[in-house]
Amino acid sequence: MSEFATLASPYSMLAASHGDVDLTDEAKTRSRALNQFLAGVELKAFKIAQMALRHEDDALDAVQDAMLQLARAYADRPASEWKPLFYRILENRIRDMQRRRTVRGRVIAWLPFRGEEDEDEPDPISQAPSPEPQPVRRLELDEAVGALQKALEELPRRQQQAFMLRTLEGLDVAATAAAMGCSEGSVKTHYFRAVQALRAQLGDFYV
Amino acid sequence: MSPMTSPLTDFERNARAVLEESVARIDAHTRSRLNQARQLAVESAGPRHRRWWRTFALMPAGAVAAALVLAVLLWQRGPTVHESPLLEGRITGVEDMDLLADADGLDLVEGWDGPFYEWAADQPDPNAQSES
Numbered sequence: 001m002s003e004f005a006t007l008a009s010p011y012s013m014l015a016a017s018h019g020d021v022d023l024t025d026e027a028k029t030r031s032r033a034l035n036q037f038l039a040g041v042e043l044k045a046f047k048i049a050q051m052a053l054r055h056e057d058d059a060l061d062a063v064q065d066a067m068l069q070l071a072r073a074y075a076d077r078p079a080s081e082w083k084p085l086f087y088r089i090l091e092n093r094i095r096d097m098q099r100r101r102t103v104r105g106r107v108i109a110w111l112p113f114r115g116e117e118d119e120d121e122p123d124p125i126s127q128a129p130s131p132e133p134q135p136v137r138r139l140e141l142d143e144a145v146g147a148l149q150k151a152l153e154e155l156p157r158r159q160q161q162a163f164m165l166r167t168l169e170g171l172d173v174a175a176t177a178a179a180m181g182c183s184e185g186s187v188k189t190h191y192f193r194a195v196q197a198l199r200a201q202l203g204d205f206y207v
Numbered sequence: 208m209s210p211m212t213s214p215l216t217d218f219e220r221n222a223r224a225v226l227e228e229s230v231a232r233i234d235a236h237t238r239s240r241l242n243q244a245r246q247l248a249v250e251s252a253g254p255r256h257r258r259w260w261r262t263f264a265l266m267p268a269g270a271v272a273a274a275l276v277l278a279v280l281l282w283q284r285g286p287t288v289h290e291s292p293l294l295e296g297r298i299t300g301v302e303d304m305d306l307l308a309d310a311d312g313l314d315l316v317e318g319w320d321g322p323f324y325e326w327a328a329d330q331p332d333p334n335a336q337s338e339s
Contacts, residue, residue, distance in 0.1 A: 035249045042241045043230045060237065064244035071252035145229045148222060167219060168226040199218055 034075055037082050038067055041169070045090055048164045051152055052094045053101075062097060066090040087165060087179035098157075151201045155194055158182075162190035163198070 042063060049059035066089040074085050152160055158180070165176045166187075176191075177184045215223070 031249055031252065034252055035245065038245045038248060042245055043233055043238070046233065046237065046241060047226070047230050056237065060240055060244070063241065064247070067244050067248035068251055071248040075252035141225070141228050144221075144225045145232070148225045149229065163222075164226075167223050168230070195219065198222065202218075 030075060033079050034071060034082075037079060037086075038070075041083065041086060042067070044169050045086070047168065048087075048161075049090060049094055051149065051160060051164060052157065053097055054153065058097055058101075062090060062093040065093050083169075083171065084175045084178035087169070087171070088181060091161065091179060091181070147202055148198070151198050154201075155197055158186075159190045159194035159197065162187050163194035166191055 045063045045066065046059055049062040050056060053059050053062065066086055069089050070082065070086045074082065077085065152163065155163065161180055162176060165171045165179055166173075171179060173184045173187050176187045180187060180190075
């Protein structure tokens with residue numbers, strides 16, 4: 001037993017050699033950074049997906065897929081590249097879901113017996129907002145949030161995307177262009193038109 | 208609209224505040240599911256997906272050198288011709304390959320060899336002479 005211990009210790013020391021420790025530390029640091037990054041974007045990403053898909057579960061699926069793909073394929077990339085990459089992946093996922101939904105809608109329209117399975121009743125408990133009691137201000141905000149969401153949902157997809165990425169996520173034009181897969185000029189045009197449309201519908205000071 | 212570097216207009220500021228408020232109102236159940244999705248994603252980026260060559264980088268240099276020397280020694284020794292009867296067929300196969308690779312040999316195999324057989328038939332049998 002003592003011999004085994006004597007023999008084992010040099011090997012365990014080898015296993016914990018300089019390189020191995022560095023690698024473990026590096027992996028841990030990267031995991032922590034990735035976790036921090038995803039924690040910082042997940043809520044906004046969900047909101048963007050929800051606005052585009054108008055369905056909570058689909059939005060959650062889209063965000064989850066985007067997180068997984070970013071982690072699997074791009075975790076080794078510099079952290080500064082993660083945000084545009086993540087939103088690019090999310091956008092692709094949203095587009096896939098919208099296409100699938102369109103196809104499914106066409107197929108279902110042809111079916112003789114179509115039920116109401118897509119009209120799931122939302123769980124009232126899960127739908128309950130976080131408790132923040134501020135009665136009067138809350139009522140004003142409720143109206144403002146509802147009005148903005150409705151106006152945003154009516155925007156063309158690219159305008160909505162440009163507006164959400166720039167206004168909510170705070171991406172600059174270059175990062176927004178990278179996330180949307182288009183030129184910076186296109187981003188500016190989409191954003192300009194989005195703001196014009198929203199302003200026309202909501203007024204300059206709707207809050 | 209505000210260009211990239213210019214400050215936000217009142218409208219944009221208000222819109223951002225409202226959007227942030229809507230994000231803050233995301234319910235606990237959704238937050239929990241997003242949290243789970245994040246944990247899953249972070250785990251999937253873990254050491255399981257480490258590059259295969261990094262395992263070699265972690266091997267001690269001495270072990271790699273010893274393995275290489277052993278491989279070279281085994282390669283150079285190779286099997287001898289009469290080492291095993293099981294190898295004979297294989298060696299014959301290699302010789303056949305040499306014959307097939309030889310262009311003249313192929314001519315003999317594929318062409319008409321009537322004159323050769325006629326000449327061979329005319330030759331006296333050397334075994335018969337030695338026996339007698």
